[in-house]
Amino acid sequence: MKTTPENQDATPPDWMRWLDGEMPAAERASFERELAGDPGLQAEVEAARHLSAMLKQELPAEMSIPHADFFNSQIQVRLSQIEAEERRSVPVAASPWLGWLRMPWLIGAAAVVVALLAVRRDEAPSSESNTLVMSTYAPNPKVVVNAFHSEAAEATVLMLEGLEELPADRKVVGWHLDSGLTDPASMSTAFSGPSGEVEVVMTRDARNQPRLWVPRS
Amino acid sequence: MNRSLLLLVVVWLVAGGTPWLSAQPVPPPASPAARPATDGKVWGALVYATDSAEKLTGVKSEPSKFLPNMDQKLAKVFPWTHFEIVGQHTQDVFREYESWVVPSADLFLKVDSKGPDAGGGVHLHLQFWRQEQVLLKTDALLRPKSPLFISGPKWRDGQLLFVLVLAEETTTK
Numbered sequence: 001m002k003t004t005p006e007n008q009d010a011t012p013p014d015w016m017r018w019l020d021g022e023m024p025a026a027e028r029a030s031f032e033r034e035l036a037g038d039p040g041l042q043a044e045v046e047a048a049r050h051l052s053a054m055l056k057q058e059l060p061a062e063m064s065i066p067h068a069d070f071f072n073s074q075i076q077v078r079l080s081q082i083e084a085e086e087r088r089s090v091p092v093a094a095s096p097w098l099g100w101l102r103m104p105w106l107i108g109a110a111a112v113v114v115a116l117l118a119v120r121r122d123e124a125p126s127s128e129s130n131t132l133v134m135s136t137y138a139p140n141p142k143v144v145v146n147a148f149h150s151e152a153a154e155a156t157v158l159m160l161e162g163l164e165e166l167p168a169d170r171k172v173v174g175w176h177l178d179s180g181l182t183d184p185a186s187m188s189t190a191f192s193g194p195s196g197e198v199e200v201v202m203t204r205d206a207r208n209q210p211r212l213w214v215p216r217s
Numbered sequence: 218m219n220r221s222l223l224l225l226v227v228v229w230l231v232a233g234g235t236p237w238l239s240a241q242p243v244p245p246p247a248s249p250a251a252r253p254a255t256d257g258k259v260w261g262a263l264v265y266a267t268d269s270a271e272k273l274t275g276v277k278s279e280p281s282k283f284l285p286n287m288d289q290k291l292a293k294v295f296p297w298t299h300f301e302i303v304g305q306h307t308q309d310v311f312r313e314y315e316s317w318v319v320p321s322a323d324l325f326l327k328v329d330s331k332g333p334d335a336g337g338g339v340h341l342h343l344q345f346w347r348q349e350q351v352l353l354k355t356d357a358l359l360r361p362k363s364p365l366f367i368s369g370p371k372w373r374d375g376q377l378l379f380v381l382v383l384a385e386e387t388t389t390k
Contacts, residue, residue, distance in 0.1 A: 021351045028349070128336060131363040131383075134356040145353060153293035158345075158367045160353060166323065166372040174263055174276060174304020174321045181252075184314055191306070191319060202317060209349055212322045 015045045019052070021209050022139030024164065052208070131156040175200055254312040256330040257339045258385035259359070260284070261318035262305040266297035267375030278302040283382045284364055294366055297375055307384060310339060323348060324369050324379055334358055338383060345379065359383045 017023050018031050035041055133147040133156060146159040166172070177199060180191040191200040203211050260283040265274060281287055281302070288300045304320030310330045318326040324347055331340035338360035345353040345367055352369075359365060361383050369377035 021346070021349055024350060129360055129363060131338070131360045131365050132358040133365075134358065137354045139351055139354075143352065145355075147355075150294050153290040153366075154362075155290055155294065155364045155366050156357075157294050158353065158355065158365065160368050163347075163352065163368075163370040166370045166377065168373045170323070170372070172263075172265070172274075172303055172321060172323050172372065172377070174302070175306065175319065176278070176304065177306040177308070177319060180306075180308055180317055180319070182311070182314060182316070189317055191317075200319060202319065210317070210325075210327075210346065212319065212325075 015041065015048065017139060019045070019048060019207055020139070021207075024140055049206075049208070133158060252309075253314070255309040256312050256333050257310045257383060258307060259310055259316075259318060259328065260305065260307045260382045260384040261320055261326055262287075262380045263303045263320040263324055263369075264291065264378040264380055265301045265303050265372070265375055266291065266295055266299070266378050267301075267373070268296075268298050269374070270299050272374045273299055273301045274303065276301055276303055278305065281305070281380075281382075283307075283384045284380065287364075287380065290364070291366065291378065291380075295368065295376065295378065299375075300378075303377075310341070318381065324377060326379065326381065331356070333386065334360075337361060337386070338363075339386070343381075361386060 014023075014031055015035075018028065018035075023031060035045065130149050136145040136147055136158065138145050138160065140162075142162045144161045146161065147157070148159070149156045175191070176193055177191045178194050178196075180189045180202075182189040187204050189202040190198045191202070193199040198215060201213055201215055203213070205211050260281065262281065264287075265276075267273060278301075284290070287302075291300050292298060306318050306320045308316050308318050308328070310316050310328055312330050312332075316328040316330070318328060324345070327344040327346065329342040331342060333339050338358050340356070340358050343353075343355050343357060344351050345355075347370065353367070357365060359381065363383075365381040367379040367381070369379055371377075
């Protein structure tokens with residue numbers, strides 16, 4: 001696989017974003033044009049796809065970590081060591097005029113202020129009975145995700161800003177589905193409605209992306 | 218062969234008296250017991266939100282039994298006054314492989330279970346899809362009676378919203 005300076009940073013290569021369905025429509029069309037005319041890129045994508053399929057076939061959906069408790073405790077120990085080393089490496093402020101920063105009463109006052117702010121904030125996540133959002137990632141850098149809990153609505157919210165509008169003339173068709181069962185071998189899923197009949201089927205295309213279709217149409 | 222002996226052999230075979238026969242692979246029965254293990258059940262809905270009843274699409278749907286007062290709750294978060302369930306889907310969350318919540322072909326959700334939480338609810342990895350594109354990937358702990366609202370793209374004179382609720386925590390062993 002090519003290792004170029006530009007893909008050595010944290011940004012995934014274009015073909016990886018394409019395989020993962022993370023490209024906006026315009027960028028996807030442009031990439032697919034490039035792909036069609038670049039046999040080298042095609043080979044790279046094909047190799048990645050083959051590897052992905054092989055891994056999915058060979059590895060279980062989830063792997064348990066042997067001796068997980070010991071593993072976690074070792075991570076905690078190592079983190080504590082790193083923190084201690086960092087503390088030692090930071091020079092202590094020697095200036096007397098900064099001495100007030102180390103006063104215990106100031107720490108107490110800061111804690112009270114922080115607590116008051118937390119109480120005043122209506123949207124603070126926390127309660128043990130609330131849905132919690134641990135992490136978010138929007139592949140499109142133009143999309144900003146804001147996660148919060150609304151006490152008024154008793155709901156957790158993921159607000160996505162910067163999404164491309166859906167064309168007004170697009171007909172959004174909804175379904176009423178009661179269950180979906182996946183065939184692990186073919187990775188196709190049949191969704192049934194309240195009557196028990198299959199109403200929608202999901203299959204995978206060559207990129208392993210989901211494709212929905214209605215059998216009766 | 219003696220007819221009575223033959224009959225005896227047939228009866229013995231049908232009764233399953235031979236260990237080598239019971240050891241043969243038997244196709245799983247099409248019963249609920251054969252269904253894959255789950256970590257719960259979710260209800261997902263695609264909702265069209267707008268500021269006027271006249272602008273709704275006219276889809277008829279019953280209020281959700283999984284999220285009473287859904288409209289009032291949505292109105293406390295989003296700047297819209299009228300809400301309409303365009304599509305809805307109740308789906309088992311499979312333990313071993315992915316599940317999909319597909320109330321519409323336009324916006325849907327891939328759900329991977331990360332296991333139940335000791336304090337209640339299910340840890341999920343969610344992917345929010347718009348047709349062929351992933352809009353959002355998130356890890357969440359979905360708890361009972363605590364819905365997750367996801368704001369979708371603007372559409373017509375309003376906006377599409379996705380609602381996800383933990384409908385059941387029942388675990389199939």
